[in-house]
Amino acid sequence: MLCPKCQHEDTRVLDTRAADVHSVRRRRQCAACGLRFSTLERSVREEVTVEKRDGRVEEFDRQKIVASLQCALKKGNRRREEVEALAEEIFAHLLAPKPRQLTSQRIGEEVLRRLKTFDELAYARYLSVHQTFASLEEFQRRIQETEQCHGDNL
Ligand SMILES: [Zn+2]
Structure with a gap:
């Protein structure tokens, strides 16, 4: 959504109702x-499909992604508006x-990329929950990468 005044691409959502x-x-x-400006967004039937890991194809479901974010963030103190944004x-x-068409792997990677800077615990x-790892080592390596990032930020 471009800014109507200066055409800048990056706008922040303040409130959703x-x-x-x-x-x-x-x-x-x-x-x-x-x-500050308002937008009115209408739901449209998604024309994007998602290929699952097991080869099944289903309709792209925004609500499913929101639900998985809420699940990952369950112990955080996040406002609903933050999660929706x-x-x-x-x-x-x-x-x-x-x-x-998207793949469930592509979606998972994008979610992880955003979550990494948003909330490390989530x-x-x-x-x-969502990634299938070749081995436990791979999982541990990723966790270590997360901790390194955290250290870099201090
Ligand atoms: Zn602007």
């Missing part, structure tokens, strides 16, 4: 000029190239 059963109204703020970023990134939790 249902306008009716099929649409939501969001308050946004431009990250560049600070302009994070989910929006993930959807925007996945759907920007207008793919016909990142580790999501990793343990």
Whole structure:
């Protein structure tokens, strides 16, 4: 969503509320000029399909991704708006190239990439639930990478 004033691409969601059963109204703020504006978003039937690890294909389901984020973040003190804003970023990134089909692996990678900077504990939790690892070593290596990142930030 471009800023109507300066056309900057990066806008922050301040507030989300249902306008009716099929649409939501969001308050946004431009990250560049600070302009606040509202958008009305309507749900459309997704035209993207997802290939699962076992080869099954199903419709892309935003709610499933939101639910998995909420599950990973369950012990964090995150507001619903924060989680939804994070989910929006993930959807925007996945759907920007207008793919016909995504893989569940691609979705998982994108979720992990965002969670890694958003919440490390949720990142580790999501990793343990959703990723199938070749070995336990691979899992431990990823956890160690996370801890290194944390150390770098201090
Ligand atoms: Zn702007």
